[in-house]
Amino acid sequence: xxxxxxxxxxxxxxxxxxxxxxxxxxxxxxxxxxxxxxxxxxxxxxxxxxxxxxxxxxxxxxxxxxxxxxxxxxxxxxxxxxxxxxxxxxxxxxxxxxxxxxxxxxxxxxxxxxxxxxxxxxxx
Amino acid sequence: xxxxxxxxxxxxxxxxxxxxxxxxxxxxxxxxxxxxxxxxxxxxxxxxxxxxxxxxxxxxxxxxxxxxxxxxxxxxxxxxxxxxxxxxxxxxxxxxxxxxxxxxxxxxxxxxxxxxxxxxxxxx
DNA sequence: ATAAACCATGGAGTGGACTCTAAGTCAAGT
DNA sequence: ACTTGACTTAGAGTCCACTCCATGGTTTAT
Numbered sequence: 396x397x398x399x400x401x402x403x404x405x406x407x408x409x410x411x412x413x414x415x416x417x418x419x420x421x422x423x424x425x426x427x428x429x430x431x432x433x434x435x436x437x438x439x440x441x442x443x444x445x446x447x448x449x450x451x452x453x454x455x456x457x458x459x460x461x462x463x464x465x466x467x468x469x470x471x472x473x474x475x476x477x478x479x480x481x482x483x484x485x486x487x488x489x490x491x492x493x494x495x496x497x498x499x500x501x502x503x504x505x506x507x508x509x510x511x512x513x514x515x516x517x518x519x
Numbered sequence: 520x521x522x523x524x525x526x527x528x529x530x531x532x533x534x535x536x537x538x539x540x541x542x543x544x545x546x547x548x549x550x551x552x553x554x555x556x557x558x559x560x561x562x563x564x565x566x567x568x569x570x571x572x573x574x575x576x577x578x579x580x581x582x583x584x585x586x587x588x589x590x591x592x593x594x595x596x597x598x599x600x601x602x603x604x605x606x607x608x609x610x611x612x613x614x615x616x617x618x619x620x621x622x623x624x625x626x627x628x629x630x631x632x633x634x635x636x637x638x639x640x641x642x643x
Numbered sequence: 644a645t646a647a648a649c650c651a652t653g654g655a656g657t658g659g660a661c662t663c664t665a666a667g668t669c670a671a672g673t
Numbered sequence: 674a675c676t677t678g679a680c681t682t683a684g685a686g687t688c689c690a691c692t693c694c695a696t697g698g699t700t701t702a703t
Contacts, residue, residue, distance in 0.1 A: 399679075410662055413681090418660095429669060431680055451620035452576075455660065472640060476631040483624050486617050493614045496575035500607050507600040516596060523649075534692055537651085542690095553699060555650055579690065 396434040405446050412442070419459040420445050422466060452489060453482055520558040529570050536566070543583040544569050546590060576613065577606055 402409045415421045416432075421441040424432045434442070441462075448458055461478055464471040510516035526533045539545045540556075545565040548556045558566070565586075572582055585602055588595040634640035 397679080408662075409680090411660085414661065417682095429680090431669080447620050447623055449660090451617045453620075469634075469640065472631055472634050476628065476635060479624050479628050479631065483621065483628065486621050486624070490614065490617045490621065493575045493610050493617070496571050496577075497607065497610050497614065499571055500603050500610070504600060504603050504607065507596055507603065510593075510596050511600060516593065521649080532692075533650090535690085538691065541652095553650090555699075573690090 396439065398432050398434070401434050401439065401442060405442055407442070407446060415442075415445055418455065419462050420449075420455055422462055451486060453486075457482060520563065522556045522558070525558050525563065525566060529566055531566070531570060539566075539569055542579065543586050544573075544579055546586055575610060577610075581606060 396404075398409050398412055401407070402412060407415075412421075416424050421438070421444075424438045425435045427433045445458060449455070457478070461475065464475045464478065506516065506518055520528075522533050522536055525531070526536060531539075536545075540548050545562070545568075548562045549559045551557045569582060573579070581602070585599060588599045588602065630640065630642055
């Protein structure tokens with residue numbers, strides 16, 4: 396699969412894909428004889444991984460660390476585990492924070508909808 | 520309340536508080552005769568608002584827009600309503616995305632825990 | 644009354660995550 | 674043979690959200 400096809404499939408720009416490979420967010424991508432990227436199943440799995448993690452806000456640096464550990468093989472399993480558990484904590488906190496903000500926004504929306512209907516704005 | 524006290528109360532740096540006022544994430548803060556900020560109840564409400572919204576990831580620009588609308592008074596109520604509804608959509612999407620990522624991470628954690636116990640890593 | 648601590652401003656600097664540009668390589672079509 | 678278009682790299686540029694800095698005013702304690 397060419398970089399263009401991958402870009403279209405995952406809605407990630409070609410520049411970003413190259414950037415991810417360059418800094419190590421994904422491992423080195425398979426190339427053909429002339430040095431052009433030809434993404435294999437395995438490479439796509441990593442793209443998907445990167446996309447998922449980044450869209451939840453995990454820092455690029457953390458993904459790089461994960462890939463590094465992964466490439467060092469089985470001796471890093473417990474390190475990978477603790478990295479994941481750490482990130483899990485952050486995400487749960489973030490998840491909770493968004494929920495709180497949603498509640499706040501929902502309350503405001505209710506007030507404004509009431510105001511639009513009755514012309515009276517109650518509480519800010 | 521001085522800027523330092525506000526900073527400590529909300530865990531927002533004094534620089535960030537000044538920045539928020541400067542760009543309009545919060546309205547102009549009450550000052551004493553010599554021009555020094557003296558946060559009132561109302562000002563604190565805005566700080567809290569800014570903190571909550573920012574920690575969920577709403578862009579600074581959106582908060583500025585909201586404050587602008589707010590200061591233009593009741594004629595902007597429906598504009599504020601639609602701004603909030605738009606942001607609500609984004610947050611719900613983000614909330615969902617994080618949930619998905621958490622599930623993915625939880626699965627990996629389970630695999631790695633199994634690997635640590637049994638020495639066998641199943642699936643990636 | 645003078646030092647120490649706190650506050651102010653405008654503007655420059657930083658870090659993260661891309662995003663763009665220039666210059667070059669390569670394969671396919673006419 | 675030559676143009677076209679997709680690919681390559683290294684490196685510069687951009688955007689966002691702070692964060693730091695220099696310089697100077699104000700308040701408080703001794």
